[in-house]
Amino acid sequence: MEKIPMTVGGQKALAAEYEHRTATERRRIVEAISEARAHGDLSENAEYHAAKEQQSLNEGRIKELETILALADVIDVSKLSGSTVKFGATVTYVDEDTGEEKTYQIVGDPEADASAGRISISSPIARGMIGKSVGDSFEVAAPGGARSYEILNLKYV
Incomplete structure (x- = not known):
């Protein structure tokens, strides 16, 4: 894989987004899934499906950020x-x-x-x-x- 040039500020911003998504968003989404599960039948539970979709999008962005940060060539x-x-x-x-x-x-x-x-x-x-x-x-x-x-x-x- 090729290195991705990035400024120090850009690297810090992406690292902060990664931290937010892994520490805060993950926890919030898991709580939303648990709450939606408590409502019963999952096949017709729109809250549950929306929370699962959010989880999928969040996890995809986390993987993307991990790759970008691993390949970052930080230039001051x-x-x-x-x-x-x-x-x-x-x-x-x-x-x-x-x-x-x-x-x-x-x-x-x-x-x-x-x-x-x-x-x-x-x-x-x-x-x-x-x-x-x-x-x-x-x-x-x-x-x-x-x-x-x-x-x-x-x-x-």
Whole structure:
């Protein structure tokens, strides 16, 4: 299996989710199953079936988190520097057509959340930025045609 690049913050967040799911959610779901069982006939017990489904989803996510955390290649972004874009960089860029500016940090796939300002290193925008410097332009293929962007700022926090 291939290592999964991840920031220290991303690893901590996933570890916290794992801890919550194994310590709190598991116990809550088992209690819900026990309570639903007490209601009698399981074949027509919607509460029981809903709790069993929750249990299945929770256990699936726990297994997924175990795999991600086992394969994590944790990179401390605060120790990175440089003048080119690479994993962990926080990049401000402008759309050359619309003038719209955006700022994102390039992170690993499991911790990506565009609404929180984090994009995956495997996303088309991040792949287009990798290796570029401030002032460089890059193109990204989009459904409506290629888009051009210019890197305005680059930092490692």
